[in-house]
Amino acid sequence: MNDALAIFRFLRDCTGRGERAVLVTLTEVTGSAARAVGAHMAVAESGASIGSFSGGCVEAAVIAEAQEVLACGRARRVRYGAGSPYIDIRLPCGGGIDLLFAPVQDTVQLTRAFDLLEQRRPVMLNLSEEGTVAAYEALGTDVTSGWIGHSFLVRHDPPLRLVVMGHGAEPMALLKIASAYGADTFLLSPDSTLIEHARRSGYTADLLRLLGRSDRLSVDPWTAVVALFHDHDWEVDLLLQALEQNPFFVGAMGSRKTHAERRQRLLAVCDSPLRIDQIIGPIGLIDASRDPPTLAISIMAQVVQAYEGLVDVAPKTAPSASTMNGTHRPNE
Numbered sequence: 001m002n003d004a005l006a007i008f009r010f011l012r013d014c015t016g017r018g019e020r021a022v023l024v025t026l027t028e029v030t031g032s033a034a035r036a037v038g039a040h041m042a043v044a045e046s047g048a049s050i051g052s053f054s055g056g057c058v059e060a061a062v063i064a065e066a067q068e069v070l071a072c073g074r075a076r077r078v079r080y081g082a083g084s085p086y087i088d089i090r091l092p093c094g095g096g097i098d099l100l101f102a103p104v105q106d107t108v109q110l111t112r113a114f115d116l117l118e119q120r121r122p123v124m125l126n127l128s129e130e131g132t133v134a135a136y137e138a139l140g141t142d143v144t145s146g147w148i149g150h151s152f153l154v155r156h157d158p159p160l161r162l163v164v165m166g167h168g169a170e171p172m173a174l175l176k177i178a179s180a181y182g183a184d185t186f187l188l189s190p191d192s193t194l195i196e197h198a199r200r201s202g203y204t205a206d207l208l209r210l211l212g213r214s215d216r217l218s219v220d221p222w223t224a225v226v227a228l229f230h231d232h233d234w235e236v237d238l239l240l241q242a243l244e245q246n247p248f249f250v251g252a253m254g255s256r257k258t259h260a261e262r263r264q265r266l267l268a269v270c271d272s273p274l275r276i277d278q279i280i281g282p283i284g285l286i287d288a289s290r291d292p293p294t295l296a297i298s299i300m301a302q303v304v305q306a307y308e309g310l311v312d313v314a315p316k317t318a319p320s321a322s323t324m325n326g327t328h329r330p331n332e
Contacts, residue, residue: 002160003050004159005117006050007040007041009114010044011023011042011110011114012111014042014045015104015107019044019045019046020044020103021044021070021104022042022043022066022069022070022101022103022104023102023104023133024053024066025039025100025127025152025154026038026040026097027077027099027152029095029097030081030082030083030095030096030097031082031093031095031096032093032094032095033091033097034052034054034091035054037145037146038144038145038155038156041059041062041066043063043067045067045070049063053080053097053099054091054097057089057090058091058097061080061086061089062099065078065099069103074130075100075102075103076101077098077099077101077129078098079098079099081095081096081097082095082096084096100129102127104133105131109133109135110133110135112135116135116137117156117159120158121158122137122138122155122156122157122158123137123138124136124137124142124154124155125153125155127152128152129150129151129152138155138157142155157222157310158222159182159183160181160182160184160223160304160307161186161220161222161224162174162178162184162185162186162223162224163186163188163224164178164187164188164226165187165217165225165226165235165238166189166226166227166228166230166234167189167191167194167228167229167230167234168191168292170228171187172197172198172292174292174296174300175187175201177293177296177297179203181300185204186203186206187203187204187205188205188216188217188238189205189208190207190208190234195207208234213237213241214241217241217242219245219246220245221310222307222310223247223248224247224248225249225250225251226251226252226253226283226303227251227253229252229253232258232262235252235262235265236269239279240266243276248307249280249302249306250280251280251281251283251284251299252279252280252281252283253295254281254282256281258282259282262281263276263277263279283298283299283302284301285298285301285302285305
């Protein structure tokens, strides 16, 4: 889910000021629902909350239920919608959802979950029916979400990060769209005026002073890299540097002719055609986008599509023994 980091931050802040809170997790869906299994809400003792499970149909009931859980101090599972004893609460889609309400007891575990995601490392949560929570770094073979015996496991991957490289009007247009989506963004540009504009607007940005590689270009498997250069001499070394770090997406602006020429320049300094062919070009889902706002929407849609495919393909294998008993992996 895209807001897991914000939810863990909310819970950490509650416990930091001595306020009790409940982590609520969507564990099963019958029929249609607005959120996927593994989605969370967090509810504080004051009634403040973050996250949602519907378009407003059940959130008030969830907050009230969470406060009852805090009053009794025990976890519980509740169904809303189809099959629920709460006949006055219905989901417009006609479906049903099961929620696990877990009062926060072990702040160390939720702090670990927050820290791992903030460090851009994937997290597995092991939630027991009794409300205990264990958090540890996820492996590539860990399940995405689901019940294993009496434990519900849910995986959270780091949020989308977007590295934008380029100059002109396009980078700022893309930064605005990416920020509205909630992506972490970073700009690299040889244009000092653009860098200052981006920084004043609240974006992290760094100046490219010379052609070649940049020690500020650092990516991970949940990072997309987009090149928006009009002067394509800036691209070659930076694109190769990005590819070496295995981001999930690399794309570059330009026509088909421009991309063919780009490919030849890259092949002149790199002997791996397969790696070069990972670069998406022309970039974007909307063909021949020319104005910066449309191009930004077109690019962001393609990046998000790739990211959603990335985080939805974790193999659904059985967890390790350490997962089942709530302990941490060796050498953590």
